[in-house]
Amino acid sequence: MPDEFLLRPLDTPPAYAAVVDRIRRAMALGVLLPGDRLPAERALAEEMGVSRVTVREALRVLQGEGLLVTKRGSSGTTVSPSLTDWQDPSEYDRKITEAFELRLAVETMAARLAAERVAASDIQRLKECQSALESSSDVHSFRRADSEFHLAVARISANSMLSQVVEDVRAAVSARLEHYDFAVIYESSIRGHGSVIDAITRRDPDAAAAAMAAHIEEARAEVMAVLSDGRTARAKDSEALSAD
Template identity: 40%
Template sequence: MGEQGDAPHDFSRAVLQPVSGYQAVVGFLRREMALGRIQPGDRLPPERRLAEQLGVSRETLRQALRILEGSGQIVITRGASGGAIVQDAALDPRLIREEVRTRAAEIGALTEFREIVESGGAALAAARRTDADLEAMASAQSDLAAAITKAQSRVADTAFHLALAEASGNAFVRDAVEEARVRMFEPVDLMSFDFVKESSWHAHELILDAVRRGEAQAADEAMRAHLRTTRAEFTRVVEG
């Protein structure tokens, strides 16, 4: 997690092509937050530099930052040492739960989609993974075990799933996994998901073990079981 004295985050490598319009800027920054690429405490680059990195005008950027400030996702301070600092926004859990309930069908469909894509990706990873891939997944597991906040748990969980998707050797799988995780976290990111660390860590260990052994069917089945459990736990939290 970043500190306010850290160097500003650099988006120049993250942005493959310029975004267009303030809403697209808001969407891009929220996506980076959802994936844990920028975290609470991180400082965004100075206005001029960030506008250049995103390929937008400074006025467009200011509009986007005002929206993020209004939603509590950043705090903007003035002065020589000021800037935009990412926050761990804390919204009313009752409002978040209500939003999730209204989108239950969409989230259910996303869970089904993830089961289809990520189980196949896990099977491919068992056949194609490299030592570097295994190291990346093991590192994410270590981070998850050491996590002490919900944000840290989410970042480590995401890192594992993306490392596994990368190990599949299929760019379409990797992109689909990333997009599905962003869509999944949009409505549920600020809910209480204390179960994530415990259940996810153990499920990941089963998946990683199968991938290490090169057993595609076992990796597929372990991922399916993981995502079915995730769906059941999600339903319990929403209905609780």
């Protein structure tokens, strides 16, 4: 057993793959939105600690997938106005089920710890996240504000490992949110986030954990219902095409 663990081959991806993953993650989390311009190639290379050749190769991959656009004569690269969905629908259904199970475990603990460790500046940050969510006018700005809130709660927990898990699980499934019923998720998220913020502000760990759990459960029910409706619609379209 020790030899099987220690001596198994290493899976070391090329450097450009790490840059691709970083940019994809930024898109999934709403850090980069459709139409946003990426930093210059030189800046990306310097900040990420890689060569410009590595960055150039990563951008080429993302352009090939339709995620980035570089127009001739343009001074930079932008996120595609209509993001290509690089996740297989059936694989996504499985991932999102697992993601909600994991979120229910880790984000409730994040909210509990946040209520115990929150500072005045943290409360202000959460209120700013809520204002951004309430003023979001489309699914893209909503997704950014939603991610900022959940990541902020995780950071306030002051547990770096927990924060990383929250970021990982959101990055794994958030990219397809633009395919959902925006109005449904928007309304419930404002209510849910508000309850969490109220409990954290009162420094009530039990209430914060319960509010986060309730918010995640409601979000799961809504998302799964929308996915189900989408599968039904696709099935009907397929039947119609077959009939033709």
